[in-house]
Amino acid sequence: MDFITNATVKAVEHLYNATITAQDVNLQQTRKEFEGQITIVTFPFTKVSRKGPEQTGQEIGEYLQANVPEVAGFNIIKGFLNISIADSFWLNVFKGIYENENFGTLPANGKKVMVEYSSPNTNKPLHLGHVRNNLLGYSVAAILQAAGYEVIKTNLVNDRGIHICKSMLAWQLFGNGETPESAGMKGDHLVGKYYVVFDKEYKKQIDQLKEEGKTEEEAKKQAPLILQAQQMLQKWEAGDEEVIELWKTMNTWVYEGFSKTYKKLGVDFDKYYYESNTYLLGKDIIEEGLAKGVFFKKEDGSVWIDLTEDGLDQKLVLRADGTSVYITQDLGTAQLKYDDFGMNESIYVVGNEQDYHFKVLFLILQKLGKAWANGLYHLSYGMVDLPSGKMKSREGTVVDADDLIAEMERTAKEQTEALGKTGDLAEADKQHLYHIIGMGALKYFLLKVDPKKRLLFDPNESVDFQGHTGPFIQYTHARIKSVLSKIQNAGSEILLPDSLQNEERDLIILQSQFIDVISQAAKEYNPSAVANYAYELAKTYNKFYHEHSVLQAESQNLVYFRGGLSKKTAQILSKSMQMLGIEVPERM
């Protein structure tokens, strides 16, 4: 729509002898209840026109109509100049879309971006919160790819630490040699079971100590189980063979479980980092920071950074005994990732409870003079809450990822069978279809919401399959495919009609916005922009479909034209959904 903007700039120049820039021209889509497609807000021009908004709009409108061939008419309502663009223009726009087989993929921009997501702990299975993380990360990566980036997906696995030792210890003490095979459980669930066992036994010990007269705090520190877990961590760090062996065994169980869940979720990674390899990194950065005077050393030998001038606190970056803390590792890992890939941008998909941590992390790297630090971004997303409050793994109040996926597939199966349109499919195809639809509903449900916002999930209310949902869009796609299969001799050439029906025009306008939607979603790292766009397009198509017949159109040329319109809609829907990690079926 640049030509409207430019013409408006000229109009103001010509009419009022004033110079404005393209940024002063505020274009928006005309509201449905008014005539026209594009609206110019005239208020910003009243200063230079020294006239009321209506009259200013009238004058600009007349100028545009006289000087821009595409402008077919205009009207003014309360200072809003609504422009009607000639159908020939929109038809031409559609021609461009139709002839571009790769419509919806932006050219490579030569930039490399890393998306780190998932980042699970290896002491428990994945739950709904992780699901949101995984879907967000995967989707953002897909969007950036469509926007022309080279994307590297990474997973930083938190595979060591006291929490891992807790499940190891509990298994050792109470497990009786149980394995995933003997228990008939997925490995991650088995390990998670012992994490819960640890917590239960630990609490018992605390209660007992309290009865013996200790305070809560003393009891927490002195309970034998926690002491044993700490001991185990020390042994692990010392490389104790027995502990390492147990650690490897149990981690293998967990990874087998995770890989099944990842597969179901449809997410993948180009590169794994393990904290057991990276937890000692970052010490050289501490040295560097001390040398540059960014950090300072206290008398006890601990190293700090003072961020009070930036509105933050003093922050410890290295313990007095010379060992790392969380942020030390993250400093080191950030450097490692950059050394490995040299990316221009790096996105951390991590919950908003770590907002402060990432603020500090990025600020430190900037102060250290790392040029690449400006490309770091924390994609902070809100927690998934249950009606009962927050999910807690230790207390077992979580919505388990595997259970949820199974539940979604079951519901998809019920709904699909009730409609009875796919009875003739082979059994394997049916199962695949139920999976696609169930996951489509779940993924869309989680991704249509702005990532920043917290999200409420009620396990007692099943995820919808009607209305503003994934299956609605999947259905629209399947329906188009069905219609297209019935068009005879559909050539690649289409003849454009002379004029457009309202619903046809609406469809073309929406289609033409696809590229902007991708760029915006990429810029904001926001899948919900794509999700809402896809819904809007599907809805607009369904309305078009209801008002106008494709197969019974007045002429054969019109059949082909509407077929082309449908085909492009299906492609854009498919591409949008692919950016959300959602498959679209041919039938459902």
Next chain:
RNA sequence: GCACUCGUAGCUCAAUUGGAUAGAGCAUCUGACUACGGAUCAGAAGGUUAGGGGUUCGACUCCCUUCGAGUGCACCA
């Protein structure tokens, strides 16, 4: 206590980044199939955008304030 985030229809979410009469879906009520696929379409009803003040031609959006919710403020990760 300090800091950050948030508060929109009964519920779940939008609102072109300061623009028109705040829009969708679900739920409720009503209508549309001897079908180009009804997982659809059309309509009704539902709002003092938490409350108050300010800036502006114009505020859900920006500023101040009160109330409410969440998160962070570990030599844990």
